[in-house]
Every structure is written in structure tokens, then in C-alpha cells.
Amino acid sequence: MENQFNSNFFGEEDKIDVKQIVRQYLSHWPWFVIAVVVSMLSAYIYLRYAPRIFETYSKIKVLDESEGLELPTSAFVFNRSNINLENEIEIISSYLIMERVVRELNLNTVFYEEGTIQTKQIESLPLDYNQIIKPDSISKTLSYKIQVTDKGFQVINIDTDKVLKFKGHSTYTQNHNLPFNVKLNDQIPLSDIVDTAYNIVFTTVKEATLSLKSRIVVEAVGDRSDILKLSIKGESKELSEKTLNTLTTVFNNDGIKDRQLVSERTVDFIDNRFHFLAEELDSIEIDRQEFKQDNRIVDIQTDAQIGIEQRTKSEEEVFALENQLELSKLLTNSLTNQTESDLLPANIGIENVSINGLISDYNTAVINRDKLIRSGGENNPMVQLAIAEVQNLKSSIDRSLKAYSAQVTASLNQLKTKNRRLAGRVSQIPEQERLFKAIDRQQKIKESLYLLLLQKREEAAINLAITEPSIKEVELALSSMRPISPKPTIVYAGALLAGLLIPFGVLYLIFMLDTKLHSKDDIAEVTTQIPVIGEIPDLRKKKNIIFNDPNDRSPLAESFRILSSNVDYVLPVKEGEKGKIIYCTSTIKGEGKTYVSLNLSLALSSINKKVLLIGADLRNPQIHTHISEDKQKPGLSNYLHDVDYNWQDALISGFDKHPNHRIILSGSIPPNPAHLLTNGRFKKLIEEAREIYDYVVVDTAPTILVTDTMLISQLADVTIYITRANYTEKNLLKFSKDLSESGKLKNMAYVINSVGASKSQGYGYNYGYNYGYGSADS
Incomplete structure (x- = not known):
């Protein structure tokens, strides 16, 4: 089942x-x-x-600039087009071209004709119009209205509402500060324009140019064509056609002027270069002559050979002098470091006869001294004379070596100076050769440039004489017969x-x-594993919302009878005839948890079942409001707190027509509801009540902020989860689904309260959870 x-x-x-x-x-x-x-x-x-908008278009063919007369080139031989249509499109739609069109047609002055309702733009006034103000003098937008009457003109400054009246249909008859003059056109009868108003709007040249630039569309006709299509949209067909034709003329003249300007500048440039080239060629010849004279060059190769020979000879002389200087240093060191019995080396290469003679005399004196010392002793007068002679010769040699070294050093410095001069001259030869070749190369370059410029001058002169149009008009400006908008x-x-x-x-x-729950379909979108066992209709406008009479046949009574019947289907089948425990809970306050639990218990009682309703919402009890009892009447909290208190003493019979129905109120609000519910006495109450009553309906606390219900959830046979249409948020269904899937709520089933509360799915309820608890024990 x-x-x-x-x-x-x-x-x-x-x-x-x-x-x-x-x-x-x-x-x-x-x-x-x-x-x-x-x-x-x-x-x-x-x-x-x-306003009726018409489209006007024209077509032009861009001519190749290379079609002028010039000498053959590779592009001419292979007939390659030099036209870049993208560049031409950018040029024709450029600000510079558009500004010229604006100035030529005076497009920064716009005329309008006022109708009964609609005001349309016209090309020009049906009057003789003469503009006084210069286009560049307009710094801001100015607006004027001309009203034509049978007596004259009435001109209104729209910006300042200042009114000027003119008699005789002419503004020339009196002084004024208007930026224009108008008078009646002799070709147009007054009856055609009388009682008509015309507006004149002056804008800056820049504003008019940007407006025209945004309206002009230029595009290529086909992928491989040289033809461009110009189009514009506007109210006045005549003005649009005149604008496109003027744009074509300005663009053509601009191209012709560019070609002529290039040719003129080319001729002028070449003429000036001819004069400079002649002077430069003469200057190069003079520079060549002066270069040879200044560098004393006859032939660079011969001069280079002589310089190298002189440098080689000079380097050999430097090497010889450096050898003599080194030998002198060696003798000086030997003379300084030797003992008195040492001899000096002779004939080592010193090219000084005096020094060589002194060395020979010195060595002879040393040998003579040593002999006298060995035969007569050091104190012998002859020995003393020999020692003195050795010392004198040694001093003479030292002085001679110093003088010779100084002489050699001086000669070496002079020779090195001469060698550097020769080396510099030889090293300059490559640079002189490079400079000379540069002069020669410049002469050849100037000569070839002269010939090239002469050729280009002839080409430029011919092109200047036969300058052709830059475009060909394929189609003049045409406007559509019917408006496009x-x-x-x-x-x-x-x-x-x-x-x-x-x-x-x-x-x-x-x-x-809309984030509110409305029907069981919204629950099915979240979960199909938890059944919906009842939908309670919205009876908020009814005064009697309690199932007082067991024989009641109202929609309220029938809905709760159906709910009570469906509850039996979800209750588990157990052996024995003990009572069933039914929990009623919800997510937040206001979803009708107490309302459903009370009426469900009465519906069960109406079928002659013994039913006990327990108010287990110890934080915010509401059952007492439906049976007119005192909120502080002893009840469940008193039993849970006082071990000597018998729960049967708290039973209330709140409905006379339901003799099998009993109620236990919540009692005094305790400071620690979670602790009381888990002290074991609540479980004892359920077990004892199960033995007496067929059904025990428990009105528990909401689940989203407090854990009271989860603490006692395992005692229930079925948990009825109350939701409210147009009140419960859909995302709160996930919370209840998680409670069921995690096993925190046992054998859960949904009941939807206040179904059909609002056909328009109203949003009058406040979001969030405002349960009004002082604290939430977990």
C-alpha cells in the first residue's frame, strides 16, 4: 500500500x-x-x-593616376592598377572634403517649414534670402522663426523669444541685428506662403561637417570594380542631390589639384636641383684637386711604398739604440751589485770606445790589486794605491755609463718621434685612399642624378600639361520616388x-x-523522493479556520480529512496496536505549522480515534491562541523540568465536539528548551502516550535556526513538513530535502498550506526568518 x-x-x-x-x-x-x-x-x-526620409545616391569611377603620360615602368608594362579603393573611400569621406562641401553649399544653415503638426526640412526658403553672418562667425546654434503675414514678416529669436516685426515683407526697410535679410520673392505669390512659418537654424561649421560626414555612405560596387557608390538619406530630395553632386565635384577637383600640385612641385624641385647639381659637380672637381695638393699626393700607391721603406729603416735604428740602452743598464747593475774582487764583462756590445777602454783598465787594475793583496797584505802602501785606483776607475765607468745612457736616450726619443711621423704618414694612406674614392664616387653619383632628374622633369612637365580628371561620373545624384522611412x-x-x-x-x-513556492510542482523540481501528501486551501478570509465540528463538510474539513487519510499511507506498518507519532514542523515561522497540526489532530479525532496534540514548540508556542487558554498554563515544559509532575495533569480538552481529543500546551517558556527535550522525559512521555492514544501529533519548532526538532526527530513515525504557498522560499526546500536525506528528519512528507492564495503570485511577504526567539540552544 x-x-x-x-x-x-x-x-x-x-x-x-x-x-x-x-x-x-x-x-x-x-x-x-x-x-x-x-x-x-x-x-x-x-x-x-x-518625417518622410528619401535615399539619394550617385556613382563615380575612380581613375588610375598612372594613366597620365610618363615613361614606361613595370606597372605600365603589366597593366597593373594603382587604385586603392579603401584609400579613396577614406579620402572622399574625410573631414576636409566634407568641410569644403559644407562651405560651398552653406550647409551649416538649415531651413524648415512648419506644418500643422509636422515640421519638415526644405532646401531653401521661398523668399529672397541673404545671409549676413559669416559661417566661421557662428560659435553656437542660433534659431529663428519667420512668420509670413499679409502685412509683413514677424521674426522670432527662438533662443531668447525676442520678436521683431517688419512691414512691407522686407527686412531691409529697418535696422536690426539679425544675421540675415529676407524679402518677398517676386516669382512667388504672397497667397502661397501667407500664414506660413519657416525656421532658420544656424550651426557651427564643425557641427554641420560632422553631421554630413555621419550621413554620407561610400561603398565599393562589387569586389573587383573601380566604381564607388555615394548615398545619403534626408527629408529634402533636392538638397540631398545637390549635396552629392557637390561632393563629387569637390572630390574630383581635389584629385586634379593634387596631381597638378605634385607635377608643379616636381618641376620646381628639379629646376632648383639642376642649379645645385652644377655647383656640386664643380665643387667636387675642386675638392679632388685640393685633396691631392693638401696631402702632397701624386700617386697614392707610389707614396705608400716609399713611406713603408722609410718606416722600416727607422724601426731598425730604434732597435739598435734600445739594445745599447739595455746593455748600459746591465753594466750599471753589474757595477753596482759586484764586490771589490769582481771583474766587469768586456766587449759585450757597447758602441762606446771610452767606456770599453775604462772597463779594460778597470779589469787590469782589479787583477793587479788582487795580486798585491796576496803578496803584500792589505796594509801595504802599494796595495792601498791599487785599491784607490780601482775605486777611481769604477767611479769613472759609472759616470761614463750614465752619460752614455743619457745620450742614447736622447737619440732614441728623437728617432721615435721621427718613426711616429713616418708611421702616421703610412697609416694615413688607407684613409686618404678612402677619401679620394669617396670624392670620385660623389662625382659619379651627381652625374647619374643629373640625368635622372632631367628625365623626371620631362615627365612632370608633360603630366602637368595634360592633367586629366581624377574621377568619372557614372551616375549623377538620383533620389528614390518613395520614402525609405x-x-x-x-x-x-x-x-x-x-x-x-x-x-x-x-x-x-x-x-x-518569483522565488516563492506555489504548488507541488515546485517541490517536484527539487525532489521527487519526498511525497506531497496534502494541499490545504487558502481560507484566510474565513473566520472559522478550525475543524471544530466532526461532521463539517467545508473545504477546510475535507482537505484535512484527505490529509489524515494520506498520513495513514505514509505511516510505517508495525506489529501491535500502539499509537502513531506524527511530527509537524516547518522551515520558518508563519508557514502554518501550528494551524496544520491542530486541524490534523482534530481530523484524526473526527474518525473516533484517540488523539493527543503536544505543543513541543517551547520557544514560540501558538496552540493556546486557538483554544483561548493562558500561555503560561502548565504543560510540556513543566513536565520536562519537574520529575514529580505528571503529564496527564496538563491534559486539556479544548473542543467539546471532539471528546477523544486532548492537548498538552507548551507551558512556561524555558531558558533551555534543547536541554529539556533531551533529558529523557520527553521520550518517556511519547512512550506512555503511545500506549493510550491512537495518534500523538507533536507541534515542533521550525528547523532552520534551532535544533529542537532534530533532537527528538527519531521518536516520530512520520514527519509532516509544512510549506506555505506564496510564502515559503523555493531555496528553503533544499534545506528540508537535506534534512530528509541526511536522516535528521524521519519518514518526511510535505504538506502545502494556503494553496491558491494569489492568482497573481503576489510578493507581499517579507523574506528571511524572523521567528522571534530569544536564544537557540543546540
């Missing part, structure tokens, strides 16, 4: 119910009708008074579409932003 019930409630997999969606939108059909009527009416008014078919279709989409979009946003 249980499986059969679950299969009926779970249903099949989620499917999109198109009929339901259509029905949901069609329920608001008056808004669609109103939106369509308003949009179609708006479209009619728009088409009636919208507005198009009635598109406007009406768009209006119809807007009339349908706007209310649809608004409703779609309303539905999309």
Missing part, C-alpha cells in the same frame, strides 16, 4: 508542461490586448506624422510584435524573479 502511494506521488521524471506555461500567460490576456492596442495606435500616429508594413509588424513581447517580457521577469 505504501509503495502504491509513493508511486502516485513521486510521478515521472520532470517534463516541461507547455499547456501549463501557455495557460499561465493566457490568464493575463487583458494585458496583451491592451499592449497590442496601444502599440498599434502608437504606430498609426507615428506613421501619420513621422518610415515603412508601414515594418512599423505595424514591429508594433504588433512589441505589443505581444512587452507584456510577455514583463510577465516573464515576474515569473522568473
Whole structure:
């Protein structure tokens, strides 16, 4: 039986119910009708008074600049086009070209003719108009209105509302500070324009140029064509045609001027270069002559050979002197470091006869001294004389070596100076050769440049004489016979579409932003594993919302009878006849938890079952409000707190027509509800009540902020989770789903309260959880 019930409630997999969606939108059909009527009416008014826009276009062919007369080149031989259409498009739509068109046509002055409702732009006034103010003098937008009467003109400054009246249909008859003069055109009868108003708007040249630049469209005709299409959209066909024709003329003249300017500058440049080239060629010849004279060059190769020989000889002399200097240093060191008995080396290469003689005499004196010392002793007068002679010779040799070294050093310095001179001269030879070749190369370059410029001068002169147009006009400006805007078919279709989409979009946003629960389909979107066993209708406008009479046949009574019947299906089948424990809980305050638990207990009692309703919401009890009892009347909290208190002493019979129905109120609000519910006495109460009553309905606390319900959830046979249509947030369903899947709530089933509360799916409820608890023990 249980499986059969679950299969009926779970249903099949989620499917999109198109009929339901259509029905949901069609329920608001008056808004669609109103939106369509308003949009179609708006479209009619728009088409009636919208300005008519015409498209004007012209076509031009850009001519190749290389088609002028010039000497053959590779591009000419292979007939390659030099036209870059992208560049031409950028040029023709450039600010400079557009500004010239604006100045030529005076487009910064715009004329309008006022109608009864519509004001349209015209090419010119049907009057003789003379503008006084210069275009460059206009620094801001100026607006004037000319009203033509049978007596004269009335000119109004729209910016300042200043009014000037002129008699005789001419502004020339009196002094004024207007930026223009007008008078009646003799070709146009006064009756055609009387009681008509015309507006004149002056804008800056820059503003008019940018406006024209944004309106002109230039595009190529085909991928491989040299033809460009110019188009513009505007109210006045005459003005648009004149604008495109003027643009074509300005662009053509600009191209011709550019070609002529290039040729003229080319000729002038070449003429000036001829004069300089002649002077430069003469200067190069003079530089060549002076270079040879200044560097004393006859022939660079011969001069180089002589310089190298002289340098080689000089380097050999430097080497010889450096040897003599080194030998002198060696003798000086030997003379300084030797003992008195040492001899000096003789004939080692010193090229000084005096020094060599002194060394020979010194060595003879040393030998003689040593002999006398060995034969007569050191104190012998002869020995003393020999020692003195050795010392004198040694001093003479030292002085001679110093003098010779100084002489050799001086000669070496002079020779090195001469050698550096020779080396510098030899080293300059490559540079002189390079400079000379540079002079020679410059002479050849100038000669070839002279010939090239002469050729180019002839080409430029010929092209200047036969300059052709830069473009060819394929089609002059033509305007469409019918306006391109507005198009009635598109406007009406768009209006119809807007009339349908706007209310649809608004409703779609309303539905999309709706986060409230409305039906069991919303629960099925979150979970199909938890059944929905009841939908309680919205009876908030009814005064009697309690199932007082067991024989009541009201929708309220029937809905709770159905709920009580469905509860039996989800209750587990157990052996024995003990009572069933039914928990009623919800996510947040205000979802009707107490309301459903009370009426469910009464519905069960109406079928002659003994029922006990326990108010287990110890934090915010509400049962007493439905039976007019004191909130502080002893109840569950007193029993849980006082071990000597008998719970049967707290039983209340709140409904006379339900003799099998009893209530235990919550009692005094305790400071520690979670502790009381888990001290074991609540479990004892449930076990004892199960023996006496067929059903025990427990009104528990909401689950989102307090854990009271989860602490005692395992005692329940079934947990009825109350939700409220148009009040419960859909995302809170995930919280309840997690409680069921995690086993925190046992054998859970949903009940939806206040179904059908608002057909428009109202949003009058406040979001969040405002349960009003002082504390939440866990």
C-alpha cells in the first residue's frame, strides 16, 4: 500500500508542461490586448506624422593616376592598377572634403517649414534670402522663426523669444541685428506662403561637417570594380542631390589639384636641383684637386711604398739604440751589485770606445790589486794605491755609463718621434685612399642624378600639361520616388510584435524573479523522493479556520480529512496496536505549522480515534491562541523540568465536539528548551502516550535556526513538513530535502498550506526568518 502511494506521488521524471506555461500567460490576456492596442495606435500616429526620409545616391569611377603620360615602368608594362579603393573611400569621406562641401553649399544653415503638426526640412526658403553672418562667425546654434503675414514678416529669436516685426515683407526697410535679410520673392505669390512659418537654424561649421560626414555612405560596387557608390538619406530630395553632386565635384577637383600640385612641385624641385647639381659637380672637381695638393699626393700607391721603406729603416735604428740602452743598464747593475774582487764583462756590445777602454783598465787594475793583496797584505802602501785606483776607475765607468745612457736616450726619443711621423704618414694612406674614392664616387653619383632628374622633369612637365580628371561620373545624384522611412508594413509588424513581447517580457521577469513556492510542482523540481501528501486551501478570509465540528463538510474539513487519510499511507506498518507519532514542523515561522497540526489532530479525532496534540514548540508556542487558554498554563515544559509532575495533569480538552481529543500546551517558556527535550522525559512521555492514544501529533519548532526538532526527530513515525504557498522560499526546500536525506528528519512528507492564495503570485511577504526567539540552544 505504501509503495502504491509513493508511486502516485513521486510521478515521472520532470517534463516541461507547455499547456501549463501557455495557460499561465493566457490568464493575463487583458494585458496583451491592451499592449497590442496601444502599440498599434502608437504606430498609426507615428506613421501619420513621422518625417518622410528619401535615399539619394550617385556613382563615380575612380581613375588610375598612372594613366597620365610618363615613361614606361613595370606597372605600365603589366597593366597593373594603382587604385586603392579603401584609400579613396577614406579620402572622399574625410573631414576636409566634407568641410569644403559644407562651405560651398552653406550647409551649416538649415531651413524648415512648419506644418500643422509636422515640421519638415526644405532646401531653401521661398523668399529672397541673404545671409549676413559669416559661417566661421557662428560659435553656437542660433534659431529663428519667420512668420509670413499679409502685412509683413514677424521674426522670432527662438533662443531668447525676442520678436521683431517688419512691414512691407522686407527686412531691409529697418535696422536690426539679425544675421540675415529676407524679402518677398517676386516669382512667388504672397497667397502661397501667407500664414506660413519657416525656421532658420544656424550651426557651427564643425557641427554641420560632422553631421554630413555621419550621413554620407561610400561603398565599393562589387569586389573587383573601380566604381564607388555615394548615398545619403534626408527629408529634402533636392538638397540631398545637390549635396552629392557637390561632393563629387569637390572630390574630383581635389584629385586634379593634387596631381597638378605634385607635377608643379616636381618641376620646381628639379629646376632648383639642376642649379645645385652644377655647383656640386664643380665643387667636387675642386675638392679632388685640393685633396691631392693638401696631402702632397701624386700617386697614392707610389707614396705608400716609399713611406713603408722609410718606416722600416727607422724601426731598425730604434732597435739598435734600445739594445745599447739595455746593455748600459746591465753594466750599471753589474757595477753596482759586484764586490771589490769582481771583474766587469768586456766587449759585450757597447758602441762606446771610452767606456770599453775604462772597463779594460778597470779589469787590469782589479787583477793587479788582487795580486798585491796576496803578496803584500792589505796594509801595504802599494796595495792601498791599487785599491784607490780601482775605486777611481769604477767611479769613472759609472759616470761614463750614465752619460752614455743619457745620450742614447736622447737619440732614441728623437728617432721615435721621427718613426711616429713616418708611421702616421703610412697609416694615413688607407684613409686618404678612402677619401679620394669617396670624392670620385660623389662625382659619379651627381652625374647619374643629373640625368635622372632631367628625365623626371620631362615627365612632370608633360603630366602637368595634360592633367586629366581624377574621377568619372557614372551616375549623377538620383533620389528614390518613395520614402525609405518610415515603412508601414515594418512599423505595424514591429508594433504588433512589441505589443505581444512587452507584456510577455514583463510577465516573464515576474515569473522568473518569483522565488516563492506555489504548488507541488515546485517541490517536484527539487525532489521527487519526498511525497506531497496534502494541499490545504487558502481560507484566510474565513473566520472559522478550525475543524471544530466532526461532521463539517467545508473545504477546510475535507482537505484535512484527505490529509489524515494520506498520513495513514505514509505511516510505517508495525506489529501491535500502539499509537502513531506524527511530527509537524516547518522551515520558518508563519508557514502554518501550528494551524496544520491542530486541524490534523482534530481530523484524526473526527474518525473516533484517540488523539493527543503536544505543543513541543517551547520557544514560540501558538496552540493556546486557538483554544483561548493562558500561555503560561502548565504543560510540556513543566513536565520536562519537574520529575514529580505528571503529564496527564496538563491534559486539556479544548473542543467539546471532539471528546477523544486532548492537548498538552507548551507551558512556561524555558531558558533551555534543547536541554529539556533531551533529558529523557520527553521520550518517556511519547512512550506512555503511545500506549493510550491512537495518534500523538507533536507541534515542533521550525528547523532552520534551532535544533529542537532534530533532537527528538527519531521518536516520530512520520514527519509532516509544512510549506506555505506564496510564502515559503523555493531555496528553503533544499534545506528540508537535506534534512530528509541526511536522516535528521524521519519518514518526511510535505504538506502545502494556503494553496491558491494569489492568482497573481503576489510578493507581499517579507523574506528571511524572523521567528522571534530569544536564544537557540543546540
